[in-house]
Amino acid sequence: MIITAAHFKAARRLLRWSQSRLAGEVGVSESAVAYIERGLRPAKSNLGMRIQSALEAAGVEFTNGCEPGVKLRKAK
Helix, strand or coil: CCCCHHHHHHEEEEEEEHHHHHHHHHHHHHHHHHHHHCCCCCCCHHEEEEEEEHHHCEEEEECCCCCCCCEEECCC
């Protein structure tokens, strides 16, 4: 599955996290998160993988159905 900058931004907003909050979760600067979300750094970079992991740990699921997107996992 290909995850894009738009996926990261949508996932962060779904969680109602600021870029600053996501940056804190990943341990990077807010500007690094902004670069990823604007597509200025590849989403498949090491930073992109760390952001994906943090978002998934918070309950986001990246989907690849008919329309790729993001959603929150159902509570167990």
